[in-house]
Amino acid sequence: MLDRAVIDALFPADLPEPEQWEQQYPPRQLPEAAQVTRFAPSPTGFVHIGGIYTATIDRDVATHSGGVYLVRIEDTDQSREVEGALTQFARGFEYFHLAADEDDGHGAYGPYRQSDRERIYLTYVRHLLRQGKAYLCFATKDELAEITARQQAAKVPPGYYGRWAIWRDADPADVAAKLSDGTPYVVRFRAPDDAAKRRVRFTDAIRGELEHEANRNDTVILKSSDQSPRLPTYHFAHAVDDHLMRVNLVVRGDEWISSVPLHLQLFDALGFVPPTYAHIAPLMKQIPGGKRKLSKRNDPEASVDFYLQAGYPAEPVLYYLRGLANGRLAEMPLDAALTTPIRLDQCGAAGPLVDLVKLEDISADYIATLTSRQVFDAVRAWATQHDPELADALNTETDLALRAIAVEREGVDNPRKDLHKWSDFRPAYGFFFPQLFTPLAGTNDQRITPLGVAPDVATSFARDFADGYEHRTDSQEWFNQLRELAATHGFAPTAKEYKNNPDAYAGSIREASQLVRVALTGSTRSPDLHAITQALGADEVLRRLRALGV
Template sequence: MDKQATNETTLPVTVREPGPGEDRDELVRLLFGDAAASAKRPEEYEARYPRRPLPKGAMVTRYAPSPTGFMHIGGIFVSLINKRLSVQSEGVFFLRLEDTDVKRAIPGALDTIVDSLARFDLSPQEGVLRAPAKEGGGPEARGEFIQQGSYGPYIQTERVEIYRDYAIDLIRRGFAYPCFCTVEELDAIRQEQMALTVKPGYHGRWAKWRDAPLARVKDALASGTPFVLRLRAPDDVSGRVEWKDGVKGVISMPVNDLDTILLKSDGIPTYHFAHAVDDHLMRTTHVIRGDEWISSMPLHLQLFRVLGFKPVEYAHVPPIQKLDRVEETDPETGEQKVSDARRKLSKRKDPEANIEYYREIGVPETATIEYLLNIANSAFEDWRKANPDKPYSAFPLKLNKLAPGGALSDLVKLKSVSQAVVSRMSAEEVYTQGLDWARAYDRELAALMERDPEYTKRALGIERGGKKSNKRIVTWPDLRPQLFFFYDELYDGLQSFDFPENVPEADRSAVLKQMLDAFDPADSKEAWFEKVRQIGVTLGYAGEVKQYKASPESWKGHVGDVSMVVRVAICGTRNSPDLAEVMTVLGEQRVRARLARFL
């Protein structure tokens, strides 16, 4: 067994004893031709990608999606955890594009990934980024894609030479070999294994090319048969592999027993091989990903070991789940039984799997992030209550405190979080983010908001700020019912007005006539309300609600009914923020016109 010098990120490199007549250098030359002579050695890559100069304990994390479709809410969830942990520890968060599955790649998917991360304030410090848009390009202009950082390329199809060189090294050390099995031969192997009820796959005696002599390889190459490169599974597959997962604790599983493909016939690596090489050379410290990858851990740990890499720290987070109502019939009694079954959010079945759903229903991005933090760590909810004015980024997220079990998608909770987030926003923030949504989903409202931005901001500023900040806006579609009465075009389109039933039309006209005569825009809230009270009293309405409740038979109603008449006349709805503040924003001319409309 040969060894090479090790450092904190490498392990002793082992070499399998060659078999009789085995010439690995000749095998490499046959398989890779001239590239074999120019292939770099692992130590050259170690020098090219040195350890990162970061503080002790700094976490280097990544989000490594494939460009195969829309951005799943799980992608934002995992990116959030990765970025928060890296930023908290003064580390690095980078984006790597894992585009080795060329057949499944979708045009525009990279735009979706990069722009989605930016929308949720999760842009990486390194990797695939979008450059700033050129000046004069308009509001929809976007910059070109760039790769930023010293550990690239950050797109896997641009790293093919690196994977090839590591594959050559594995062949030389006896841990990889070419396999020339055709599709028909692999299918025959599967059929035989099914007939024998044994584990399917390329392993054991079915790994027909594992120890093939050089002459047989030469014949296959001469015939033009394409080949893949496979990893040699351990000779002893009876053992187990154990590791400490950052979320789930200690996990033990049987060792990998399959001769897995490393390089496909076109030279493109599989995910398993590429991620091991990339995460080592990019000096990733923690791979935080969905727990669907736990089943691959024996293979991944074997790859790190045979490549001579110290394994990264792995942490597997559970998926966001959904309850399905399942109806079953008892075969004996015929009784119908209903139960709830958990399942992972489905791209096909569940609209909330797609992050565009959250934008469409008008949930601010910050609210979606805080909702996901609630899912990641239940302690966030209490922290938020104790720290209402701090940004979510001040919450100390800890890897070992992440919930090990899958949380349920809860749209009621999502909207509750959204309401709280919007209530903490300034009028400027509500205007900017609400307008962005309206431009896409309510163009009529957007045009009105943009016509006079300062007027709209004053309207949005009513009851905003303080402990009792306006919580009328839950999601952005609530902007229309909260703003429509500030725009004459929308107010004038009302067909009916919901005046209090206990105020007859004659009293209603009297209230509005006296209010029109008494209205003074210089009045304070208190002075204005006192006028409403006096108008009501002269018409037989109690000046205090408690007066009315004490002797309802003595009064037509109370001051609340009188003020509601004024509210409905001016706003067209019973639901509006502080009416005195509303009238101040509307202005004297508009207020008088609306009162006069009913006279």
């Protein structure tokens, strides 16, 4: 074991002792059952929708227990940091109403960014070195590769442990010589001597009692001495941070279950009480023949930006995610499900399937409950970020937009459900706006061709309809003028009569109506035709009819 003076010389002379950090970050004064949770994203990649799922659980459990939900940025692996990742985290957390009680910028237990906590970590690394629970390791990459090759040849578990850990019990004189030469080193945690013979049992808040082999590896806890700043590895940093931030419940993905034995060893070596771990199952995707994890590389819907760019309202997405966490919440109305506590013991051990079709149905149901003004405000906010041309149309034609949205929405028992997300607005309602709609270019326009009406009939019908058009507010009276004109242009009064004698007619009243519909909307499918005319106004109706009647 190294002399204390040698150890202390490796660290800043003014480095605080552990007691000082303990005083700076005292136990929280919270109710006895309060849960302090943390969501700890790493800026080495863009946030997965599973991150929103986890953060939702974190925030809910903390809030309903009278505890604290904090966000801590785990950026110790700075070489892999992705530019813009932290901005995306902030954007996603704001959109999904997951603002933390404490995070980088406010809170008494910060800093909440690991790269700003170097001195804290160094204190506890020094503490373990002084106690002989950690040691300096000068092994080179080549030496580590040689050890791995020899282990493979000997058919023993790979790793840096026991007799394979060549600096574990090194002579202090050899260590001093390396230090004198300025040889770079890392600091490794000294796993318990009997770790290879032990089993670890712990209680998972979701999965119950679990048992695993104890960690045998002398894991690196402080990265190479030739790096600045001197930052720890995730395993060590999270143990120090969770203790000093007084986190008592860690909700994280089940890929971390295998790390629990190491983490428990670190908490024990540091003299900390470990938190309760709750390992959630990953979100899954149905594929032919089975299912697999939802992947950011292969599945667009895995990225949080997918939902923001498409414009899914936050409420139905959160409702859907909460239902994946606890099935009973999926059976509740949305408002109730968003306020009913999530229970960890009802989170399944099998990964729930993400079904976008189901999410879109939920979202459409939600949007159908909103007023025209609420839809307008939400679409405009989305379009400002993602569709500037639409945003300009909404700002220029606000009254028209409100009239358009109100069609078959206001004053009806079953509102339209043509919007599943805000990006659906332009395809569904864009035709209402003159600056977004291209009028038909006469009967040669391909949008007319599928109706099967002779071009000269279509032209004369549209021209005559425009010439005698009356902008009637009564829907039946409005339609009667169309019906009367259709009869004079050779259209059958009913589809049945046309079907019985197709050669005698230019089409049926259906085709005549569809001519007007396509002229006004550019599509054969649209809301109620009379309601559209009332939203557009007489001048715009006539402009579009005359474009067809050219």
